Amino acid sequence: MTTTTHGSFVIERAYSASPQRLFAAWADPTSKRAWFVGGDGWDIQSYELDFREGGRETSKFLFLKGEEMFGEKTVFGNQTVFNEIVPDERIIFTYSMDRNGVRFSVSLATVEIKADSKGSRLILTENAAFFEGADGIQMREQGWQELLGKLSSFLNETGATQ
Amino acid sequence: MTARNTTHATFVIERDLAHPPAKVFAAYADPKKKAKWFGGPPEWKSQHTMDFRVGGKEVSQGGPPDGVVHKMSGEYWDIVENERIVLSYELHLDATRISVSLGTTEIKSHGAGSKLIYTEQGVYLDGYDDGGQREEGTRELLGQLESYLKT
Numbered sequence: 001m002t003t004t005t006h007g008s009f010v011i012e013r014a015y016s017a018s019p020q021r022l023f024a025a026w027a028d029p030t031s032k033r034a035w036f037v038g039g040d041g042w043d044i045q046s047y048e049l050d051f052r053e054g055g056r057e058t059s060k061f062l063f064l065k066g067e068e069m070f071g072e073k074t075v076f077g078n079q080t081v082f083n084e085i086v087p088d089e090r091i092i093f094t095y096s097m098d099r100n101g102v103r104f105s106v107s108l109a110t111v112e113i114k115a116d117s118k119g120s121r122l123i124l125t126e127n128a129a130f131f132e133g134a135d136g137i138q139m140r141e142q143g144w145q146e147l148l149g150k151l152s153s154f155l156n157e158t159g160a161t162q
Numbered sequence: 163m164t165a166r167n168t169t170h171a172t173f174v175i176e177r178d179l180a181h182p183p184a185k186v187f188a189a190y191a192d193p194k195k196k197a198k199w200f201g202g203p204p205e206w207k208s209q210h211t212m213d214f215r216v217g218g219k220e221v222s223q224g225g226p227p228d229g230v231v232h233k234m235s236g237e238y239w240d241i242v243e244n245e246r247i248v249l250s251y252e253l254h255l256d257a258t259r260i261s262v263s264l265g266t267t268e269i270k271s272h273g274a275g276s277k278l279i280y281t282e283q284g285v286y287l288d289g290y291d292d293g294g295q296r297e298e299g300t301r302e303l304l305g306q307l308e309s310y311l312k313t
């Protein structure tokens with residue numbers, strides 16, 4: 001028996017970087033990997049980014065607390081397809097999340113980048129469908145809040161050299 | 163810089179159908195059956211191809227004679243037999259992408275028939291379309307599905 005729920009959220013965040021630098025952090029595989037994957041508690045098994053319309057991003061990462069939280073070795077998988085890319089302005093993508101090969105969510109995400117006097121503003125809108133055993137919309141929003149914070153740190157750390 | 167804008171909208175359409183879930187699911191899963199109800203009016207001469215598996219693609223393309231070509235390009239993201247189908251799709255008018263959507267079709271056993279719940283979450287681009295129009299078009303499509311199921 002399947003259960004499906006739907007949810008959405010919007011996150012707005014200001015960055016001191018220009019729209020061009022902000023966009024490049026999504027477009028360049030090395031930059032994207034630096035803020036998008038990794039971190040404490042995760043062991044990255046694979047990451048690939050083909051940033052073009054119709055291109056894919058795939059990653060697999062071992063959750064180190066899997067035994068503790070799920071009672072088994074736990075590998076999460078992420079697959080993304082880029083639907084639309086407008087340089088420095090807009091990225092629309094569809095992505096799924098799997099846990100040990102079982103799909104638990106599919107999302108449609110829109111990232112909009114707008115110039116402002118202090119740099120740029122990023123607006124992320126996510127619409128998602130969650131299946132059996134999914135994290136749910138609140139944890140997903142929290143996850144993106146953390147990622148967009150890591151993006152901010154990445155831009156600050158690399159600002160002097162770019 | 164071109165003025166770009168987006169609007170996001172979600173709609174849900176429910177239908178009680180007099181047919182069991184397996185028959186409703188087959189109308190989505192079997193390309194020959196889906197082609198009978200999914201698509202524009204007959205004069206659009208829509209071309210339809212689909213590969214019904216997770217990661218498989220679906221394309222439906224057509225339009226009024228000498229008019230704008232409407233192209234739907236989709237991809238299947240989740241399929242649970244007789245229960246759930248998740249399809250993302252883009253809609254183009256000629257070369258312009260006007261929307262990207264995530265559509266979830268749920269089929270539940272309901273009395274002697276089934277309940278169909280279709281939820282579409284979409285982003286509409288640069289003012290070409292909106293959620294209200296899309297919902298109206300989708301209601302027409304589901305009406306065509308109902309007529310097809312009666313045959």
